[in-house]
Amino acid sequence: MSSPLVVIGDSLLDVDLVGRAGRLMPDAPAPVLSDLAEHPRPGGAALAAALLAADGHEVTLVTALSADPAAERLTALLEDEGVRVVALDHDGSTPVKRRVLAGGRALLRLDEGSPGRIGGVTAAALVAIRGASGVLVSDYGNGVTSVPGLRDALSGLRSPVVWDPHPRGSVPVAGVHLATPNRDEAMSGEQAAVATVPIVPTAGGSPLARVSRRAAALVEEWQVQAVCVTLGAGGALLSRGEESPSIVPAPAVHAPDTCGAGDRFATAALAALAGGAVTLEAVQQAVAAAAAFVEAGGASSYGSRRRVETGPGVADRVRAEGGTVVATGGCFDLLHAGHVATLEAARALGDCLVVCLNSDESVRRLKGPTRPLVPQEDRARVLAALECVDDVVIFDEDTPVEAIRRVRPDVWAKGGDYAGAELPEAPLLREWGGQAVVLPYLHGRSTTSLVDLARS
Incomplete structure (x- = not known):
């Protein structure tokens, strides 16, 4: 049996409240929703772990968990998927994101949960990382990737490491095989942790040329082997620092909800790299997987299997x-x-x-x-x-x-x-x-x- 895949990162509980909007309120221009149904699912790094488990992989999730009802509900969802959880103590409350949807589109999102202190790395977490056949760092900016000891454990790891960054998160560990920022994360100069290299405007520079230059700059800045900037419907741009990067186009999809597409991309890329694929092949598989995921309903369709x-x-x-x-x-x-x-x-x-x-x-x-x-x-x-x-x-x-x-x-x-x-x-x-x-x-x-x- 091959070693498990490990996901490290910030977990949260996602809840979709899906209803039918048939009329507006008589006293405000707001829709009235009826027949509400609640659909909970793992979110953040927990969603990434659940997606890998649903694909048939043995998965360990290293994450911070609070002692509250939301964490208990999240843990139960992960257990249903067969994900092994290695918990780091967290004295805050579990982040919960509730989306209200009608007609397949989000009308409102309600966020709750407070940040807190995350306990240090545990022996169980170190054992899981060192024995992994591949590691995905799913950074949602809530502090797990800054826990002392985790970065040291990832440094020099021979197994492939994919780092999915966040504007409020940590800079990827040097030597990472693949970093996967989306276009906004890669291009925003205001996100110091994600983009510390300024964009130098050039006359007539196309948007694609600017993304290409930024990706090449991030390869050097982060000292990673490759940066793949995901471009939504435009596919993905893969750079190893060269002037002529690879573009992987995405198939056309017809779906309004792209929630979770980045997690699907990162998990598919990790699984491919852990299976022996070269980086370009992994990105091609990840683009196809993300497109199919969005076409099937995105994160809203979680658990359909x-x-x-x-x-x-x-x-x-x-x-x-x-x-x-x-x-x-x-x-x-x-x-x-x-x-x-x-x-x-x-x-x-x-x-x-x-x-x-x-x-x-x-x-x-x-x-x-x-x-x-x-x-x-x-x-x-x-x-x-x-x-x-x-x-x-x-x-x-x-x-x-x-x-x-x-x-x-x-x-x-x-x-x-x-x-x-x-x-x-x-x-x-x-x-x-x-x-x-x-x-x-x-x-x-x-x-x-x-x-x-x-x-x-």
Whole structure:
């Protein structure tokens, strides 16, 4: 078994209060929210640790924890994800950030929690750091990265270290493999801890050229191996101090909530480096992972893998916003034009499309021992890359009945010829007022015919 990944940093409790805004207050130009639902999740360094654990990594989180109800709630969330917590004493109160959302957009944020003294580094923390296969420093400016002893433990560490900085935090330790400030963190001259090298304006200098110069200057200032400035929809700029940095473009995504994208980027970069990737490869994987994370709902969709028993995050979000959830299912082995036509037609029936995908074992029971030709992870990834697909849920049963029950779609779209006959899923849909519909196949396209053609 490989050594665990370690996340060091400031943790907080994030709570989303999601409601439906249907009217304004009669005495003020403010929305009235109804049907409020509370969704707690780990925040800050705790979110980074939870994301890595959800990806299947063994994770240890070194963080400061207070003795209060918010910390207890946060610890329980981390335990649910399988994260091992090494706590540093904190005599303040746990930071809590509450966002009020409607229509997928934040209306208000309420912050609470007070800073306090953080106890010194513990022996358990030092053991975890020295035995890590990779370390992510997730700095949220609340003091953990300034604890005496932690910086010494990171200095000279052979395992890859990714440092995600914060304006109020500490300068990265010299020798760090990759520092990942966002554009504002890298460019603001007022943030002394993050950007101590002044920007020298030049006539006609483009914004990208200014970011490039700043990244190169930070490589020298921080004495790190590389600086990657994340640019949101613009992707990322990777500099090792050279005049011509690498640009990694981001795929287009359609989502209003980017909360947590930086954490997803940093965690994906660390996992890639710990797995042996070179820095540019790690950044490419991190850009793709952050884009997929935002497309799936960002931090608001946290825990959708664990919440599969009650429905995926995308479906929950669309339903909370009053939208129509559409689902369809199948094996989708060797995706072809007929599949795409059916999926596009299904997506046109509502506001999101969830594909219930047969697992490899399910396909073998249905199609025989030579199928599937493509493993479930690859089939799911290809489906998720389609613009018309919003989420993919893999199920192990022979039929999608239980998956449908978990997703609870408003519309179940089934491809095939069922003229004059009721779909077998129709009675299930009626339990919650859903509707089953038939989408005719595109004539002459099938996986079986493709397989037969290839064999001949």
